[in-house]
Amino acid sequence: MNALLAVASAVAVASTLAVILQRRAVHALLYLIVSFFALAVAMLALGAAFAAALEVIVYAGAILVLFVFVVMMLGSEDARPRGAGWIGPSLLALVLLGELLYAFLAEPGLLAPGAASLPAAVPPQTVEPKAVGIALFGEYAICGEIAAFLLLSGLVGAFHLGRRDSPARPEGGER
């Protein structure tokens, strides 16, 4: 697993460096999505499968797609992907795909659910999603409620700022 972690770390650092060196926002977003995928692989290697799934689904799948929408909505010509900017993220993603195939092929036990013994690729300190859920809604239930407040306030704030007749916009009139 240390080899998987090392390769994923290299991909994560390389793609994150590429994020802050890009000129076009869309290309930077592509690199950042690859970086989050690499970090998800690192989390898997550390035995945090639930966090890795959340990293892919919520971070790369929701938050960064929101970024992509907004950059496209800003509507400048330069917001479009152009030229060969997609090649770099594709190559890094290919490295991650190779890691995935290696993890499956080198450990055939991963493909057989309910195998007698845990394959060696499962790190010893694995925390099951069930334990995370029990801790989240048991021990940390108050924190969950506060997080719900935070999400609600974020929703109200974004709605207020995005309204057509918002007082934050000049055409809505001064109040």
Next chain:
Amino acid sequence: MSGQGLEAALALAAALFAIGLAGIVARRSLVFMLLCAEIMLNAAGFAFIIAGARWSQPAGQVMFIFLLVTAAAEVAVGLALILTLTGTLTDTLTGTLTGALSGRPSKGDR
């Protein structure tokens, strides 16, 4: 996992945080600064996960989920602010700031 692997993972988290910080300092575009804030938040969450893996406790992943919620709320409000500013400031401010707001490369931005 051996302590060496965990140390390497902590070094990765620190490196990602440093890259995000350098991006916030170096870039002038608001979109890029929000992106770099995301990188830093993500690195902090990764450090939480490493700590949770070190003691085999679920608390690290629980904290990562709370960081995820914080990042989602921050991005929602931040992107709404950027859209609002873009609509408001296009006519009144110079092209440099307009370009910075739209994520377009401009003369002062690298």
